Amino acid sequence: MSKILIGRYVPGNSLVYKMDPRGKLLVTILFIFIIFLANNWVTYAIITIFSFLAVAATKLKAKVFWDGVKPLIWLILFTSVLQLFFTTGGQIYWNWIIFTISSYGITNAIYIFIRFTLIILISTVMTVTTMPLEIADAMEWILTPLKYVKVPIDKIALVMSIALRFVPTLFDETLKIMNAQRSRGADFNNGGLIKRAKAITPLLVPLFINSLETAVDLSTAMESRGYRDGANRTRYRILKWSKYDLYELAYFIILVLLLLVFRTK
């Protein structure tokens, strides 16, 4: 079970792993926007090739990425099929009441399919190669400008790192409580919707109380270790840009330039 909890991070040692999480997070977010620059076959080919380059650079097995796409495959297919049947224009091949299959519809469906898959692929590249902790650090860095509008970034960062640190602990706790309740006859896997929802009560109540107790203990420990509100804290863990991040920058700039050159006006 503990495989699920560490995000979907897969340890490795390739090029992508050495990049700074801030860069990876930014590029991933920007990728979602620039994918809309593609509007013809050439640009879609370019962005597909670039995505697979990124996937290849992780040196991970294809199965990891398939696992990323799999849960969303029905959504992707559904959207593509809708595009296929409801887009009109160009040459019309087939028509039945409101359903039409046209040349535009076919290309649109394929475009949407590619667009969806690539966005998922690229976000998977980030999540499998970056530890949740690093992602939290990167998010903190991206949020830093909000300091100027008085958003307490330090506290948010601490909250994020504590939340991440307690995900595996609470998960273990949940399993323990489930097993304890099972040994007293609780049944979590059978029955209808209402019966199952009721079965969750003996799991949720102790879990909730445990979390509150943990929070009290943790805050006592933090305070006695000298944590105080608003004091000037220093940081042990910092992120460093390296030469690997230049590759990433180059990758992104070349991709954007190619897309701008080849897209139809």
Added chain:
Amino acid sequence: MAKDSIIKIRNVSFTYPDTTSPAINNISFDIKRGSWTSIIGHNGSGKSTIIRLINGLLVPDNKNSPYIEVDGTELTDKTVWNIRDKVGIVFQNPDNQFVGATVADDVAFGLENRGVPRSKMLKIVPEAIKAVGMDDYTNAEPSNLSGGQKQRVAIAGILAIQPKIIILDEATSMLDPSGRSKILQIVHQMKKKDNLTVVSITHDIDEANLADQIIVMNNGGLVDQGNTKEIFSKVKLLKSLGLDVPFASQVKEKLLQSGISIPKEINSEKELINYLCQSNSKK
């Protein structure tokens, strides 16, 4: 005695909100610099509350003019942070005091709070981790560590801030026997090396046996105070408070009951073995 006491507590009472009877009832005691003190008592006798009063997590009731002094500084609103710098506490549950996402982060937490520059932390943190023998786990996450290892990390976090006093608040009660002895061994070494004062709250009689001084508590009051030998020879008193006695005292008690006379001054396991061997060879 005043000068070499590192902790002085005078007339301290404490009542938790929403309760009528005080958790701590007018307690006074001293703890000597460089000593190892154990506080024993059954559940709910107020042991943990005492600790939280010492580093200002709780504030004593305002009656009988309470006074708490740590290392020459009186505990007030202004000095509470200075006092927390001098006192390091290892709590009971190893899971609930691990703040950082990795071992190194957790050890650095106390230093971060004190605004220690990063260049210094890079030196202190590995040293502290090494001192507790966790150097192979520097980047490990807490969910991959055993309870004993987490407590060792907690001790490293305390080592990093170089306190004068270490308090073990039932720190070994959730550990297996090997984890427990390892922790006690590390604390013992640290105490020797830096001349630290150790206060341990414990149910474990073997751990209490390591101490120079024992404080016995019952229902928020101080019942007895003395060195290990004195306290553990009072088998009846301890049993009436629902406490255990060391194995040697138990054997002695049983021997006395079955009519074998053993001198009063014999209390430790070694003395008892020697005495029994001698009296046996005389026959």
